[in-house]
Amino acid sequence: MLAAPINRAALIAFLSLLVACSPRAADSTGDVAADAQPPAADTAAAAVAPAADEADAAATLAGGPDEEQQARAAAGCSVPDDVAFVQDIRIYCGMPADVQAFIARENSCQHFAGEEPYGDARRRELEAAIARFCDGREKIFAGLVARHRDDCAIRQALIGVNLRYDLSPDLDLKPCEG
Numbered sequence: 001m002l003a004a005p006i007n008r009a010a011l012i013a014f015l016s017l018l019v020a021c022s023p024r025a026a027d028s029t030g031d032v033a034a035d036a037q038p039p040a041a042d043t044a045a046a047a048v049a050p051a052a053d054e055a056d057a058a059a060t061l062a063g064g065p066d067e068e069q070q071a072r073a074a075a076g077c078s079v080p081d082d083v084a085f086v087q088d089i090r091i092y093c094g095m096p097a098d099v100q101a102f103i104a105r106e107n108s109c110q111h112f113a114g115e116e117p118y119g120d121a122r123r124r125e126l127e128a129a130i131a132r133f134c135d136g137r138e139k140i141f142a143g144l145v146a147r148h149r150d151d152c153a154i155r156q157a158l159i160g161v162n163l164r165y166d167l168s169p170d171l172d173l174k175p176c177e178g
Contacts, residue, residue: 083107087164091157099154102144106165109133141167152176 063071063086071086072079077093082104092100112130117123141162148154152175159173 080104082111084111085164087160091160095154095157096148098147099144099157102140103161105133105140106137106161106167109137110165138168142171145171145173 067086068084068089071089075089075093079089079092083089083092084107088103088107092103095103109130112126112133115126117126141158145155145158148158155176159175162168162171162173
């Protein structure tokens with residue numbers, strides 16, 4: 001029996017959302033200080049650095065509405081609604097147009113790939129959306145990496161995108177040295 005491929009980013013986002021919406025999480029919100037803010041990035045490099053581990057990646061993917069709203073307010077430009085993951089919102093405005101377009105497309109891909117086909121019409125709709133937004137994503141990503149290989153900030157952001165969405169595990173993406 002063949003196993004279906006697992007979309008790691010969608011699974012992490014789903015599990016994080018499930019945990020955040022659990023009754024225990026709702027009961028514990030009173031323990032959090034009302035004025036608590038997510039740590040601000042002091043440099044552009046810090047804003048585009050990839051998450052250190054899966055737990056960090058999950059936290060940046062499935063930020064709550066308040067965290068998303070704060071990230072949009074601090075972004076420095078208008079971030080399209082299609083870009084929904086907090087870490088992507090944080091890096092979006094510092095990226096060139098081709099990387100911005102890819103981030104928006106990848107967020108749409110992740111959204112539709114995580115939807116449930118509750119009927120035949122919905123299944124066809126999702127298949128069309130997945131074909132539109134997900135097909136060729138690895139090739140597009142590899143082109144971005146090649147095009148921006150000499151820009152350390154963009155390269156670092158692309159490393160984070162690759163880790164979040166498991167785009168090209170075989171691509172030799174290493175941080176800039178120095």
